Amino acid sequence: MVTGLINANPIVYAKKERRIRSTPSAADVDEYAVEPIDQLEVFDHIRDIKDPEHPHSLEELQVITEDAIEVDDKQSHVRVMFTPTVEHCSMATVIGLCLRVKLMRSLPSRYKVDVKVAPGTHATEAAVNKQLNDKERVAAALENPNLVEMVEQCLAPTFE
Template identity: 70%
Template sequence: MVSGLINENPVIYERKERYDRPARISNDHGVERIDPLEVFDHIRDIKDPEYPYTLEQLNVVSEEAVEVSEERRLVRVKFTPTVDHCSMATVIGLCLRVKLMRSLPSWYKVDITVAPGTHATEDAVNKQLNDKERVAAALENSSLMQMVEDCLAPTYD
């Protein structure tokens, strides 16, 4: 048994099968289009900061929680912490943001939020995850960025 964790026995979900994805296609304006499944493919293998599982395996992220608006050039991801008082919620959100900043075309705005009603301090977490100055400060914190890099490191199943 792992000690010191808020949720010592998280539920582990089966990973979904990966699909062969066609190359990105361009819209009428020559801009590459992305879809929710592509976004999910980018974030599904992020490792949880506390557990040896991915965010997909812990059901923190899912295909259904990803929205893409081509018109607004917006990608929205709602994630669900394993417990409503998860102390790592902001770290998870930062991992999602960094991964998508590195993976998506730069013209997409990324909005990361805790799914409504799934965290005790939902408003505070959402404000921190979507405030440019706070995100910039977090990206300059070497200890925090090392934790993010560990979560983003590839896994070899």
């Protein structure tokens, strides 16, 4: 998608096999109950996001892993830590924005979502984290048509 790659030859890992979650029967569910969200469900929502520079998913590049997701369902809080493929990744903010947008669209609105670069994995970690977790900055980024187009390309489903 982007020319002048920062990491022209990233390591590509095998995808994890998708696990089937059991769902309770209608008789076991209170019609007013809110079904809890877990780490696996959050991972399933974001695992297939495409990297902005490569034809691989964030899972295949191990930019995101299931272990880097924390869910506190009682507090309605989700935290996703991602690891750019290189320390000077120019797409780190775009990747974080893709994660945030996907989760905003996928999770119930009661959840507060934090998206952060894993500690020590990016040269401008603090600046990227500040930008990704500031509502006004995210809203401003989503008003930029070029950036929105890039995010939509990363979020577009693949039919493998």
